[in-house]
Structures are given as C-alpha cells and as structure tokens.
Amino acid sequence: MRSAPESANVSAGPRPFIRAQTDLQLAAWLNAAGESSYRASQILDWVHKKKAETPHVCTNLPASLRKKLASDFDWTSPSVEIECGSLDGTKKLLLRLRDDRLVETVLIPASPALYGAPSDRLTLCVSTQVGCAYGCRFCASGLMGFTRNLDAGEIVGQVEIARRLAGRRVDNIVFMGMGEPLANYDNLLRATRILNEPWGLGIGARHMTISTSGLAPRIRELAAEPLQIRLAVSLHGATDEVRERIMPVNRRYPISELMDACHEFRARRKQAITFEFILIEGLNDSIEQAELLARLAGPLQAKVNLIPYNTVEGLPWRRPAVPVLKTFLNILKTRGIPATLRLEKGHDIEAACGQLRLKKEMHRGNDKQSAL
Numbered sequence: 001m002r003s004a005p006e007s008a009n010v011s012a013g014p015r016p017f018i019r020a021q022t023d024l025q026l027a028a029w030l031n032a033a034g035e036s037s038y039r040a041s042q043i044l045d046w047v048h049k050k051k052a053e054t055p056h057v058c059t060n061l062p063a064s065l066r067k068k069l070a071s072d073f074d075w076t077s078p079s080v081e082i083e084c085g086s087l088d089g090t091k092k093l094l095l096r097l098r099d100d101r102l103v104e105t106v107l108i109p110a111s112p113a114l115y116g117a118p119s120d121r122l123t124l125c126v127s128t129q130v131g132c133a134y135g136c137r138f139c140a141s142g143l144m145g146f147t148r149n150l151d152a153g154e155i156v157g158q159v160e161i162a163r164r165l166a167g168r169r170v171d172n173i174v175f176m177g178m179g180e181p182l183a184n185y186d187n188l189l190r191a192t193r194i195l196n197e198p199w200g201l202g203i204g205a206r207h208m209t210i211s212t213s214g215l216a217p218r219i220r221e222l223a224a225e226p227l228q229i230r231l232a233v234s235l236h237g238a239t240d241e242v243r244e245r246i247m248p249v250n251r252r253y254p255i256s257e258l259m260d261a262c263h264e265f266r267a268r269r270k271q272a273i274t275f276e277f278i279l280i281e282g283l284n285d286s287i288e289q290a291e292l293l294a295r296l297a298g299p300l301q302a303k304v305n306l307i308p309y310n311t312v313e314g315l316p317w318r319r320p321a322v323p324v325l326k327t328f329l330n331i332l333k334t335r336g337i338p339a340t341l342r343l344e345k346g347h348d349i350e351a352a353c354g355q356l357r358l359k360k361e362m363h364r365g366n367d368k369q370s371a372l
C-alpha cells in the first residue's frame with residue numbers, strides 16, 4: 001500500500017499548497033521551523049474552518065510564524081474563470097489553476113432548485129487531472145489528451161471554492177470530473193483524507209465516491225485502504241467486444257479482470273459498487289447488452305446508473321430514444337438489479353465531463369489561428 005509522504009517538500013519546485021498539508025506534515029514543518037507543533041491545529045482551523053486565504057489574517061499566530069507560512073506555502077485556491085448556472089440549480093465552474101491550466105467543477109443540488117434557492121444537500125463533482133490519458137471515445141476530457149495530475153491542494157481547493165461560492169458546506173463529493181482519479185492515486189488519497197478529517201473539511205468517507213474507468217490493480221489497492229470511500233465503475237459495455245470499441249483501457253484490463261477486482265473490493269466493503277453505463281444509440285443499448293449487464297451486476301450486488309449519452313461536439317455518438325432507454329432499464333429491474341435512469345443535471349450548461357474546458361480551449365485555438 002502506498003501512502004502520501006508525511007513531510008512537506010518546501011525546498012524544490014513551486015511552494016506546496018497549504019490545503020495539501022496533513023496535521024502531521026504541518027507539525028513536522030513547525031518543528032523544523034523551530035515553532036511549537038501545537039500550532040498545527042490553529043493553522044488547520046484557519047485554513048479549513050475559517051477559510052483563510054492568507055496567513056496574514058491568522059491573528060492568534062505570531063507575526064514571525066505568519067511570515068514563514070506565507071513564504072513556505074501557497075495559500076491560493078483555483079480561481080473562477082467562468083461560472084454558469086443551469087435552470088435545475090446545477091452550477092458549473094471552469095477553474096484556472098496556478099499554471100493557467102483549466103479544470104471543471106460542478107455543483108449539483110440534491111433537489112431541483114431554481115438558481116439561488118436553498119436545497120437540502122449539495123454534491124460536488126471534482127476533477128483529479130488536467131485532461132485524461134485514457135481516451136474514451138465518447139468523452140470530451142479524453143479528446144484533449146493528458147496534461148498533468150492535480151495536486152492534492154488543487155483537489156481540496158475545488159471544494160473550498162465551491163463552498164465559498166455556495167455559502168454552505170458541501171455534503172457529497174464525486175470524483176467524476178475531468179481525469180482518471182485512480183491514475184492520480186497518491187494525490188487523490190491525500191485529498192480524500194484532508195476532506196474527511198475532523199481537522200479538515202469533515203466530509204464522511206461514505207459521502208465520497210471515486211469513479212474509475214476500471215484500473216483493476218488500483219481498485220484492489222483502494223480496497224485495502226482504511227477510508228470507506230464508495231466506488232463507481234464506468235462500465236459502458238457488458239462484453240469486451242463492445243467495451244473495447246469505446247474504452248481503450250479495456251484492452252489492458254478486460255471485463256473478467258475488472259470484475260475480479262470489483263469482487264475483491266466488495267468483499268471488503270459494506271456498500272454496494274455502482275456501475276455507470278452510458279447508453280449510446282446502436283452501440284451498447286441492445287437487449288442482449290442489458291441482459292449481460294444484469295449478469296455482471298447480480299453476483300456483485302452492484303447498482304446500475306444508466307446515463308443517456310450527453311452529446312459532445314465533434315463526436316459521432318447519439319443518445320437512444322426514450323423507449324429504448326426505458327426497455328433497457330426494465331430488463332435490469334426485472335432481473336432484480338437496482339437500476340436508475342439518470343436524467344443528468346446541467347445538460348443545458350454542458351456539465352458532462354470536460355465539455356466546458358473543451359469549448360474554451362477550442363476558442364483559444366481559434367483565437368490563435370485568427371491572430372496568425
């Protein structure tokens with residue numbers, strides 16, 4: 001099992017993010033700086049509870065320590081480049097990172113609420129990478145290729161920005177934004193810990209879901225972690241033949257290997273795994289696929305989330321007609337599989353994975369062309 005290093009590297013490269021520091025790391029840094037380690041909890045309180053954006057506001061810390069905190073750590077969070085609201089209350093943010101890269105974060109209220117109206121629960125869909133190396137044929141993030149992993153501080157920073165904007169706590173986190181979370185394993189795990197700890201954001205592990213395209217060895221690794229985070233597997237095909245057409249990762253980890261890893265995960269957890277299944281017209285929406293999907297989900301007691309394909313500009317796929325979606329759903333239900341047809345939120349603001357960034361980058365490309 002890998003674990004995040006417990007000391008902040010403050011000597012090389014850009015300054016580490018204060019939001020990526022654990023209590024032990026901060027204590028080690030304080031010791032090295034000749035300060036008392038009890039200050040760690042005061043600093044974390046300022047960062048996560050009082051939402052300080054600079055150490056200069058931390059009035060119970062000595063001025064000399066505030067100075068060191070400013071010079072050794074980056075206190076910034078990503079900045080909001082574009083904010084769009086959807087009529088159903090979903091809000092999508094395009095965020096700018098410190099190296100000017102862009103990622104997306106989506107705020108999803110639980111109950112349909114008009115813009116600005118209160119809702120009971122707030123779910124946040126966060127990104128874990130800039131772009132994605134896995135190249136799924138239906139996905140806007142995959143289209144643009146991989147740029148880099150997000151730092152744990154940038155993952156936590158997305159939650160920070162969202163709760164500031166929403167003016168309330170974030171209840172659920174889904175790692176379903178841009179990127180493959182399990183390909184950025186150490187940063188992901190460190191971020192989940194900071195999000196979970198009482199000295200951090202205090203979000204229960206059961207209120208966090210990691211979505212993966214099916215990195216089997218990493219699923220096994222995750223199964224051995226103490227935090228009881230939920231798992232969603234993007235299946236999108238019930239046979240290798242169909243899955244391979246849209247998900248190159250299936251050649252590396254075919255369905256049988258992926259299912260073995262899911263069974264291992266399931267054996268160690270109380271909560272059910274969720275299979276995500278995008279329905280694409282003429283590709284994976286047949287009765288046969290529905291029946292085979294039920295055979296995969298049944299023994300695992302997995303839940304199935306059916307998602308009508310969200311059109312991406314430049315890609316050839318289409319969503320099936322509503323009766324086809326309903327037939328698919330009913331086949332699963334009659335075979336005893338807990339299944340839902342997700343009427344995705346935020347369709348009108350292009351909330352599906354990577355689409356807003358794709359547009360923005362395309363505009364950038366156009367600007368460049370026209371400037372030549």
Ligand code: SAH
Nearest residue numbers: 139176179180211212213234276309310353
């Ligand atoms: N890389 C991870 C998590 C990010 S993608 C994964 O693949 O699971 C999050 C979810 O968005 C996945 O289930 C993915 O298949 C889905 N998705 C991507 N493009 C989509 C589209 N155009 N329409 C609907 N869902 C899409």
Ligand code: SF4
Nearest residue numbers: 132134136139142213
């Ligand atoms: Fe990457 Fe997930 Fe998109 Fe596939 S669906 S390209 S794994 S972000």
